[in-house]
Amino acid sequence: MDLTTQQAKAAARALRTALAEEGVEVGHARALELVARQLGARDWNTASAWLGAPRAVEPSTGPVVPVLRIQDEALARELYVEYLGFVVEWEHRFDPEAPLYLQVRRGASVLHLSEHHGDGVPGTVVRIPVSDLRALHDEVAARGHRRVRPGIESSPGGATMEVPDPFGNALRFYQA
Known part of the structure; x- marks a missing residue:
């Protein structure tokens, strides 16, 4: 009121x-x-x-951005950029020998990938909604990857394609 x-x-x-x-x-x-x-x-x-009474103003929040731990920049770029089609929006190192921290995006999905010790925990699962899972599956299958060949599984939350990364994390693309 x-x-x-x-x-x-x-x-x-x-x-x-x-x-x-x-x-x-x-x-x-x-x-x-x-x-x-x-x-x-x-x-x-x-x-x-x-x-x-003064009305409490609820602070607005933005989208959640998961931070995934990576240990090898070349393997991360191979999977996330070359295979899955994410685009690197920015990257940061404190100096040339420092660990990498970067942001990748595919559509509305944003991930942070970090080589910094303590950022993220290997074994993290991230669920990513997609409007057409079959089209995404066909797109990545056409690119191919030497270590990954995901299929589409039926699950309670809808059709799901799980892509493991080389660092123990899993991306679960799903279509409700």
Whole structure:
């Protein structure tokens, strides 16, 4: 409810005026109680405290971005970019010998791949929704990969194609 206390009081005055035009006299306190009941409060004191309370603004959040641990840049690029069709959006190293951290995207799906110790845990599973799983399967099968040949499985959440990466993580592309 986005009413202020002043707006509720104005509604009580308007109610008194409308009832008076119908020949029904109601005091201001009674009109406030009636407005409070219309707002779902048990009485005016409860309604005015509720209406005057500052509203908590829920912070907005964005999409979740999983961080997957990788141990070999060449193997990661081979699977994620060359085979699965993700595009590298950016990459970062503190210096040329430092571990790699990069962001890849395919459509609306964004993943962070990190060589940093402590980022991600090998064995992580990421579920990625797709609109046409068969088309994705055909696309990656046409590219081929020396270590990966996923199929499409039926599962309770819909058809699923699981692609293991060389680091123990699994990408589960699914179509609900």
